[in-house]
Amino acid sequence: MIDSFTVQHCEHASPRSFEAVVAAFEAELGSVEGGDIIPREVAAATSQADFEARIRAYEGRSGFMRFLTNDHGAWLSRMGVQAKIRSYIIGNPLIAQTMITHDPGVGLNVPIRVQIYQTPSGEVRLAYDLPSSLMSRLHNDDVTGAALKLDAKLRALAVLATGATA
Known part of the structure; x- marks a missing residue:
């Protein structure tokens, strides 16, 4: 099956410097970077409540945690290109479960x-x-209902980091 649908892309143009936006964004995130944290907490949890408590310990003020940071600017500099670009994978298993339990396609x-x-x-x-x-x-x-709540959390984080709306 091949499916087509419309995606809304949001960009917040900030009056702040790249470094200030990165610092503000990262300050609001917890971190589970490193690859083994979530599996380790899954294995150690003795109940749903214990798992939730373990995951909440990694949440940042935004409710999100960072799974991966990719500094494209760092590797581009090795190619002779000066650029400031960072990509992040962020989320929270407790937020994901509000959607993924309704459809694994999430x-x-x-x-x-x-x-x-x-x-x-x-x-x-x-x-x-x-x-x-x-x-x-x-x-x-x-x-959709749960994703709309995620939209609001993500939008609030973006506005906080950039000082700008999309």
Whole structure:
């Protein structure tokens, strides 16, 4: 099956420097980078409540945690290209479960991707695809309702980091 659907792409153009946006964004995130944290907590948890408590310990103030940071600017500099671009995979298993329990197809788009970059003209942007639009192809009201809440959390984080709306 091949499916087509519309995705809403959001970009917050910030008056702040790239470094300031990155610092503000990262300050709001917890971290499970390193690959083995979630599996280790799954194995150690003795109950649902214990698992939830273990996961909450990794949440940042935003309720999100960072799974992966990819500094494209770092590797591009080795290619002779000066660029400021960082991509992140962020999420929270406790947020994901509000959607993925209704449709396993949600797992294709959570955790979510965010990119912070500086344009050639010097403008700093924070970009993401709106989660509810990514989930729209599933045609599931329960998923959509939960994804709309995720949209609001992500939008609030983006505004906090950039000082700008999309």
